Amino acid sequence: MNNVTSPSRQGNARTIFNVTSGNFLEMYDFMVFGYYASAIAKTFFPGDDPFASLMLTLMTFGAGFLMRPLGAIILGAYIDRHGRRKGLLLTLGLMAMGTLTIAVMPGYATLGMAAPVLILLGRLLQGFSAGVELGGVSVYLSEIAPEGRKGFFVSWQSGSQQIAVIFAALLGLLLNHLLDKGQVTEWGWRIPFIIGCLIVPFLFWIRRMLEETEAFSQRKHHPTLRQVLRSVVRNWALVLAGMLMVVTTTVSFYMITAFTPTFGKTVLMMSDKQSFFVTLCIGVSNLFWLPVMGALSDRVGRRPLLLLFTLLMIATAWPVLHWLVNAPSFSHLLEAELWLSFLYGSYNGAMVVYLTEVMPADVRATGFSLAYSLATALFGGFTPAICSYLIHATGDKAMPGVWLSIAAVCGLAGTLLIQPLVKQYRARRLAEQAVSWP
Template sequence: MSLTPSARAPYNQRQTIVATTIGNALEFFDFTVYGFLALVIGRLFFPTLDAYGQLLLTVATFGVGFIMRPLGGIVIGAYADRAGRKAAMTLTIFLMALGCAMIAFAPTYAQIGIAAPILIVLARLIQGFSAGGEVGASTTLLVEHATPSTRGYFASWQFASQGLGILLGALLVGVLSATLSKEAMESWGWRVPFVLGMLIAPVGMYIRRHLEESLTVVPAATAPRRSSLTVVLSEHGKTVLAAVLSIIGGTAAAYVVSFYMPTYAIRELGLPPPVALFGAALTGLLSFALAPFVGRWSDRVGRKPLIIWSRIALVLLIYPCFWWLTEAPSPARLFIVVGLLSITLVVQTVPGITMLPEMFPKPVRASGMSLVYSVGVALFGGFSPFISTWLLNATGNKLAPAWYLLAMTLVSTLGLLWLKDHTGEILDKEPTGIQPVH
């Protein structure tokens, strides 16, 4: 039985949300599971160093993936504005699967020497290039399938999918850590998440075949001669600078709370690895569960009010939470701290990620979104674990990550004040013809 046009619109919306969420979740699973295995990978690929050196180089390699994000955002964002959102999303998924396969089957340092960490770095560069374009293309697709009154809800599924990927990765690594011996984990257990991550390739095929494109692709002969990056920088330069500044606080908090906290809890607080990883799983669960509700909330009250008030809450909570946790580390305290910080993170990130594509016109929306997000995350997100680890060692103060988060949150609020809130506004002249899902 075929659907009528009126019935097909909500169906297409749900299909877009489900397919995009699954694809994004698997991509973030692949990209972030490396962070949950930092201690194991450090022993296998940097064994000539002491424990601190192993950890520092491992989290630095985690951050290396973010160096390529701006380039991936520029190249894949331009591709998304030229060839369509679906084509760009499919490309990022296959690149992420390639990087995942390289890590899954990488020989260790004991087997091939210095070539082993070099191979890991190359894989992380490929994954970073992929991730740099994925967020822009997928968020733009979601926003362009929404109406002015549902953009926050649709875009929220981008962050919800990130939470789902984190949840799956932390749970899997936590279960492996709890059930396998140290020898088995270092022998083959650490490879399991990366092997499973290779399964994202079939999802890419599904997205390519079944999703409805939101961009009218212009034939190459009639396309504008100026590149989308040139247009973004020349016509929207001030917006780009303010937007990059505005997201650094949220990205720093996300990568410290979600990816560095397990390592911090194990190495600095002495908590068992499964407990620390299940704390990260709690972050993913809260992000996945709360993001759609925060998205609808932002559609009603606006993006900036939620971001500002959640950042005030985060500033007030950061230091007391870290102090309380370090005074008497326990699983209960870890879960409470992670839960509180995660809630503030969701409330500021969902409207923040919605604002980014709302700032740019449709012909360069994916490029603008990708550039802003990838640069902000590359500079202050991916290297947050590295900076936190270095600060802890340099100062000897277990509260050093709290001071870093506090500084990043306060600085990023300045950029937010310069941005216009486009909640409820019509972004494009042509109507989408899609009705909201009730």
Template sequence: MREAASSHDADTSQRRRAIVATVIGNGLEWFDYTVYSFFAAIIATQFFPSDDEMTSLLLALGTFGVGFVIRPFGGILLGIYADRVGRRPALMLTIMLMAGATLLIGIAPTYEQIGVWAPILIVIARLAQGLAAGGEMGSAAAFLTEHAPLKRKAFYASWIQSSIGVAILLGAASGTLLSLAMSTESLHAWGWRVPFILGALAGPLGFYIRRRLKEPGVLKADERSHSPLAEIVRRYPRETLVSFSLVALWTVCSYAILFYLPSYSQRFLDLPESVGFAGGMLGGCVLALCTPIAGHLADRTGRRPWLIGSSLAILVLIYPMFAMINHFPGLGSLLLCELILGIAISGYTGVVVVTFSEILPPRVLSTGLSIAYNLAVMLFGGFAGFIITWLIDVTGNPMAPAFYVMFAAVVSLAGSTLVREPEHLRKGATLTEATAN
């Protein structure tokens, strides 16, 4: 009895460490994306100077998207590495690569100091971050779901999205504090660098925690795929396509709403920087709190109701929310928009990660998810801010973000209808049984 209890306690402790390690590493990735998006207008003036303010902003947002072009390659390389060598070594590699690239952005000299080499350094840093991020999601999703008990997988996987909410909250909070505590001149001169440098410091901590974790052990050495990429292409094209469609709404909501909305509120609603950051803080807080709840409930009710219901909710709500903030710009309308959309997004993203692990088998999970995820992010999410800003500039219609999200919602809604519930839920297993296991 004592040995069984001791083994159970050890497993519980290991699972908690797995969640912490994933939250820190994945959170670091998204923290960087958050602060880059939030400070895009400042970065534009420091590294991409132009006589036209819109051109500078588009160059900064385009450079943000550059990191996504290389993400599929990072996803393939690091996904194969994770499937063949292990999840833990891959996660250790991604976090240090991400931290180094984030630090480079934080200390890079400006265009005024070194000329054309300044934007080149930012592009190099974004490419390195793209490589790291490309392998992070697939490895992290495989790592967490393989550590989770069978009937608690949605709850465990939801912490990946919760870490994104924490990153958005911290990124927006840093922007809010800096914009309130510093003069505009100081913020533009050097204050914007502080979040990047602090974010890079989390890298060694995350590396240390991940190094101390045990490999999930789902696959024995002789069960691992020797050619996961070839196996994905040959045996699982349908599963990969479904996963790709599910990512569309996830990534567009992240980049077009949670990340881009603060910049949108400054550039197109003429609201103060602090108001945009406050909206981002609320959106991040809602995401961090609500996604584990959605994951917990999905372990009882199934995946499809959440995926289909949340996709429909976002499709219906996005236009009136953007109409509201455009007709009544201000702190109250922006917070209400972030609150309502944040809840709807949490319902979808709190369930989508575990769905991937149930579509693809463990032997190719990291590779398959990395391919589907990063291709969708590259096409739909990475250039979302650039595309939306360009569309608004060309058409003069400030509702462009709403139409872009509606398109992604339709794509993911179609994919959601093709998802099958896992076997233990089809048999009607209860949450009590899951806890007992």
């Protein structure tokens, strides 16, 4: 296992790259679906009402997240029993199948109602695999990280997502430069999905080079699915508090990435190129702040950052968007989104590693993945649809800021609740060990 746990900087960088590669594909596919929601709507959900068509597409986008909790439990239990490496290979394969389904599926004009149904199934398969991808990657990184550097290492789980955002945004800019709007709507939107399929063999090759983590290999007991479920049920309050913390991350992330192109084009009336450029800048900003704040959390602790940035998000989310929609411009959109990016990256850089630390070791992948998946399924994944509905229902274009503030309140509550729950869990474990001691 030396090449996995070696303190060598080159070895560490290579291992981080290998393990996060599949996470890149997972987020790339999700971002592409959000970026081309309008074109996908016309292909698979045609109708006389453009808003209704778009909402059906965004709901399909969100439906993929509903499968995440199921994937978290089933695939998370597989990872906790059979190993991090095997589980990460399995999730990559399932994600590739879902992506291929969307890339090659004929439209409504060819297949009728079968087309949107099959697209929905492709999204559900993607969601099932993604339910444990984030958890599996985060746990792997936390278990190979040198002492005192877990925050920095685990931050690259989210960092790989930002590389996917940057890549997808660059591809969007290129397509809008080479093709006219009609061509993108008719067939050009499929190109990013096809590219995603083409890089799958490379991702399989590099992920197969992973070795099992030493922490998992040295554990004598690997729980069965029943034991994993029993442990998760016993620690339901810990999972729920973790879910509240993740709500802040997942809502803010999907708002500033997946929803930004739609918000820029349909609400602020920006051009496609302007919206994609802002999204590109957000990805770069996120990629900078995540490892910086992950490393800072190694020095100052996780909780101070979590408390500070949830409070900042509560205080500034709506005012910033209110300022933007009352003076819409490209520069204002960029400034507003970069501020939200700073808040997201600073919070998430501390949150993800903290969640891997508080989950019980024997069900770490399942507990983390379930908390993450529940938050994404119930809140984050539907953020583009919720934001669009709130704007449509109230007429207030700044309403996404209210939704983001509510998400930040959830994160603040989870941060305050989780520490006493962890103390209760550890006290209970010590009591159980004392009773069973011969």
